[in-house]
Amino acid sequence: MTLPTPGLPTTGLPTLGLVGLGKIARDQHIPAIAATGLFELAAVVSPDGDSAGTGGVPCFRSQAEMLAALPGLDAMAICTPPAVRHGLTVEALRAGKHVLIEKPPAATLSEMQDIAAQAQAARRTLLTAWHSRFNPAVEEARQRLADATVRSVAITWKEDVRRWHPGQDWIFAAGGFGVFDPGINALSILTAVLPAPVFVRSAELHVPANRDTPIRAMLEMRAAPGAPVGVVTADFDFLQQGEQTWSIAIETADGSRLDLTHGGTRLIVDGVPAMAEPDSEYQRIYRHFHRLMLDGASDIDARPLHLVADACLVGRWRTTDAFHW
Amino acid sequence: MTLPTPGLPTTGLPTLGLVGLGKIARDQHIPAIAATGLFELAAVVSPDGDSAGTGGVPCFRSQAEMLAALPGLDAMAICTPPAVRHGLTVEALRAGKHVLIEKPPAATLSEMQDIAAQAQAARRTLLTAWHSRFNPAVEEARQRLADATVRSVAITWKEDVRRWHPGQDWIFAAGGFGVFDPGINALSILTAVLPAPVFVRSAELHVPANRDTPIRAMLEMRAAPGAPVGVVTADFDFLQQGEQTWSIAIETADGSRLDLTHGGTRLIVDGVPAMAEPDSEYQRIYRHFHRLMLDGASDIDARPLHLVADACLVGRWRTTDAFHW
The missing domain is CATH 3.40.50.720 (NAD(P)-binding Rossmann-like Domain)
Incomplete structure (x- = not known):
């Protein structure tokens, strides 16, 4: 615009x-x-x-x-x-x-x-x-995938809610997004790097018996038939003990593999670190905002929110153990 | 377009x-x-x-x-x-x-x-x-509300799923919409007649223990502050015995009342029948399609689907009694 x-x-x-x-x-x-x-x-x-x-x-x-x-x-x-x-x-x-x-x-x-x-x-x-998109490793991955055929994508976004959101009851209240609060960052990266749109085919959502939003969500997404993207899975977990994981593993049809790790700040290509920049995403956001104002333009993207709502719409909601801080 | x-x-x-x-x-x-x-x-x-x-x-x-x-x-x-x-x-x-x-x-x-x-x-x-919009009574209601201040809207959409969808298990399978399958018709009328957009503030969704989609849904929607629309409630029920109800009651700030009944085919103004046409919605759809082709135009509206997804996103999901045909 x-x-x-x-x-x-x-x-x-x-x-x-x-x-x-x-x-x-x-x-x-x-x-x-x-x-x-x-x-x-x-x-x-x-x-x-x-x-x-x-x-x-x-x-x-x-x-x-x-x-x-x-x-x-x-x-x-x-x-x-x-x-x-x-x-x-x-x-x-x-x-x-x-x-x-x-x-x-x-x-x-x-x-x-x-x-x-x-x-x-x-x-x-x-x-x-969508701040996670502003990591240089994400832009690098996008360029590498622009003309590729993506065979599969596996998103693993597992963190301990007690460590990162201690006592924040709003996140488990209706409308608080639950595990989609961090998970939507992964989806914002996904929609930025893939060469074709994907659609939620199924989802499983686990809601603690005493809360209203998911504490775990597993999604399966697919592109349209004929599009250069295969199956995309996402596993969002708020109860991860020990090592915390915010990773996206991408396999292409030519046999190479991209790993976006640490929330999209690092890129590993076929096992070899290709990019690891300090976390400068918010500086890039403000440069982008300034540039948009200069150009008289906007950057409006609802796709990550679409995917979360789609998971809620087509997902199977399951009640799990009550959650206490 | x-x-x-x-x-x-x-x-x-x-x-x-x-x-x-x-x-x-x-x-x-x-x-x-x-x-x-x-x-x-x-x-x-x-x-x-x-x-x-x-x-x-x-x-x-x-x-x-x-x-x-x-x-x-x-x-x-x-x-x-x-x-x-x-x-x-x-x-x-x-x-x-x-x-x-x-x-x-x-x-x-x-x-x-x-x-x-x-x-x-x-x-x-x-x-x-969105076929329910194509009833003449809906267009008449839209015109009457175009310059009105709407104080409240109460949607009551209650039908017996055993009578209207006998044995159709897909409607209760993940992605089958459940009671939103008929309910989205009401939302397609709502978005057509109101003079300002409304947003889902809260929802309660009841899912039978042996199914995946809601059998009952209650929504509360509100317009933006300052907009000429007050509170909008919707009660969608798939277990209605006896009389079946597909009605929208609209009260305006000047004290008058519009009732769209029978799925939007009849309009009652302040208790007096104002319009009751035979069900011609599909003929109107094909006339509209022909006209769009002639004009080289499209009519694309996602708003009813947005409201359903929003209810799933911000709603409280509750498990209720198992449902059997």
Whole structure:
């Protein structure tokens, strides 16, 4: 999508408001904004008023307050929990702001479709920031597979929820995505690197008896007949003890094998490390966002969310042991 | 979407191939094709070879055979079960055919997105035929609500699955939609008549212990803040004894009430019958398909499927009593 109006201010850096000051904002967004030097972090929104670590920029209790106080802001980065992203994104777009949204960009597909329509109507840049895609190893894998025939893909995404989301009950509440919260990162890589789309054929979803979202999910996906992609399996597990695994193993028809490991940050080709870069995905996100604003364009992709919803739609839901922290 | 190439033959009626010769094809499509007189039913596909009731037109075992034998066909009507619609639709589009698809147009959202992309690439007409929308009472309701503020909507869609789908185990198998098979008709009406989009906020899904899809589903939907639509509830029940109900009750802020009853075929305004037409929805579908081909346009809508997938994504899944026919 090309926008008719230029997206950058004529003088100075574009100013950015950061909405939602949780772990991902502090660990990733603020350092990446500082490191890239392409945006001026002009304000933050923190509902509890705690703005420690933001360098003393103005802090507001809501985005609406921030927009009213600082009408000249150029862009927003929405880092809140998923449930409120749709409303905040629409509010920001209608106020004429460019918007970067953390993954997943919305809680539902209906919201996702509305966000895309609103961005088009507002003629503003929208970036659905599927962060795992921004690792250089992912782009390298995409290029290597662009003309390949993929025989099989096996996604193994196994982590210990007690270690990575300790006490975060929202992840197991209805709409909290459960094990799809990390799993959607794998699907965002999958849809970025494969040379053809794949479709969920079956899924098995295990929900703890005392929770509402899956703690384990196993998916089988296939491409259309004749497409250069074979079977794709995914095993998402939130109860992994010991070694944690975030890997995608890809076998091609010519007998070679690509392994994207460590969440997509490393690429191994036929057993030989081909790329291992430090984790710079958020810097790449902000460079991409800046470039999109410069070009008057958007990057809106619902495919990872489609695959999760499809798994929920066609999957077999099974009740498993109750989960306690 | 406007297509650059004209969609109708220069002489004679456009020829149509009917793919899938089940109950809906025999009860609705074939009579509607005959009654409207806008298409020549030129061939049918029936995997079991039974083409009784089609007036002796050529019958093939697969769409591929039909396309090979009759390459000049103009259009296809896909009336198979949902699981194979995506593959058949893509095959027909790539063969240069215009395509009408029964509801739901695909088994998953990923397939739905691919179908829309393929129709655009093939530059052919695609109609996702949400048949319940084609009742005149639905269009009348849409017009009455276009400038209204809708205070509330209550959808009640309660039928006896033993009466309407006797022995059809596929409907309770994974991917079979369960009570969403009829319920999606209500959602196709809802999305057609409301003046603003709504989003699933919560859902409760009851799955029999020996089945995989919901036998009952209760949804709560809401529009965006500030939109002219209040709360929307839906109660889909497959175990309704006695009177069968397919109704949508709509209250507006000015105190009036619209009732769409009998699956959207009748409209009652403030208690007074305003419209009750014989069931002509399939004739309207074929007129619309013909018009789209004439205009070189498509009518592709995924919103009802989005709402079903959203309910599965954010819903609470509960196991209920086993279901036996």
